Amino acid sequence: MKPNDRSLLAVAAILALLAAALPGDANAHIVKGEAVGFFSGFEHPISGLDHVIAMVAVGLWGAQLGMPAMWLLPVTFPLVMACGGFLGLIGFPLPGSEIAIALSGVCLGGAVLLELRPPLWAAGILVGIFGLFHGYAHGAELPPGQNALLYSLGFVLATGLLHATGIAIGLIHRWQWGRLALRGAGAFVLCGGMFFLWGALL
C-alpha cells in the first residue's frame, strides 16, 4: 500500500469514527420547533428550497470558476453564514433578509448562467454578503433546545454538504456538453430565485 493510500484510508477511518461518535438522539417525543440534536439541525438548511438553490449555486459557480474559487467560495459561505447566524441569534436587526435570500438565487444563478468570471475577491464578497443574510434568517429562527452543539453541527454540516453537492454537479464543466448543462442549471436557479423574489416582494 502506498503512503498516500494509507493516508486516505486513515482519513476515511477518522471520518467513520467521527460519524459513529455522534450520539443518536431518540427520535420519539421530539417537539416541533425545538432544537433537539444533530438531525433537527441538519434538517434546518435543507428544509427551505430558497436556501437550497442558493447554496448549491455557490458550489456550481465555484466549480465553474475553477481553483482556487472552487474551495474558497464554499469556505467563505459557511463562515460568513455563521456570522449572520450569530447576528440573528443575538437579535441584531437586519431588515430585508428574505429579499436578499431570494436575490442570492437570482444573482448566483445568473452568474452561473452567464459564466461570469469576476476577480476572486469580488466573487468572495458577493457570496459572503448573501451568506450573511442566509445565516441571519437561520439564526433568527433557531429554537431553544437541549443540545446547541449537535444542532449547530448538523446545521453547518448540511450547509457544507449542499456546497459539496453543487461542486460535484459543477465538475461536469470539464466537458463541452457539461458546460451547457451547467449553464442550464444556472438558469434553473435563476428562475427559482425570481420565483422566491416575487414571493418576498408581494
Place this chain on the structure above:
Amino acid sequence: MSTGMGPVFDGISHFGLSPEDFLPVVIFGLFAGLRGTAHSRLSLASVALFWFAGGMAAMTGFGLPDLALSSGTAALFMLIGILLAVNAPLPPGLCAGLGAGLGLIRGMADLSGVEQSVAHILSLLGMTASVFCVFAIAASLTIPLKRAWVIIAARVGGSWLAALGLLLAGWILRYGAFIR
C-alpha cells in the same frame, strides 16, 4: 457514562461520544500536523497534560463557572478553526499554548461538578489517553500530506469548526451556557 467495563473505559467512551471534546482535538491535531513535527510534538504533550490538569482542577473545586466554560469552548472552536482554515504560520510555542488552553478548558468542562475519587481520576486518565491518541493520529495524517485536495479538505474542516464556534457563541448570548 457507564460502559460496564470500568472507569478508564468510561472516560474513553465519554471522549469518543462527546463531539465538543472530539472535534476540536481532531481539528487541532490536523492544524498542528500541517505546521510540522515540532508543533505536533509540543502540542501533543501540552493538550494531554493540561486536559488532565484541567480535570483535576475541576474535581478539587478550582473549576470555572458553566458560562465561562461554554464561552471558552466556543472561542476555542473559532480560534482553532480559523487557524486551520487560513493555515496560519503559528510558532510552535504559541501552538502548544493553544493546546494547553484547549486541554484546560475541556478537561475542566468534562469534570465540572464531579467529586474527587479514584474512579473519576481513572476516568480522567482514560479521557487523557484518548486525547493523546486521537491528537497523534490526526497530526500524523497531515504531517506527510502531499496531495493538495486533502490539505483543502482539512482546511474546509477548520472553517466548519469556526462556523460552529460562532453559532455556539450566538447561542450562549441568546440562551446562556450550553455546558451544564
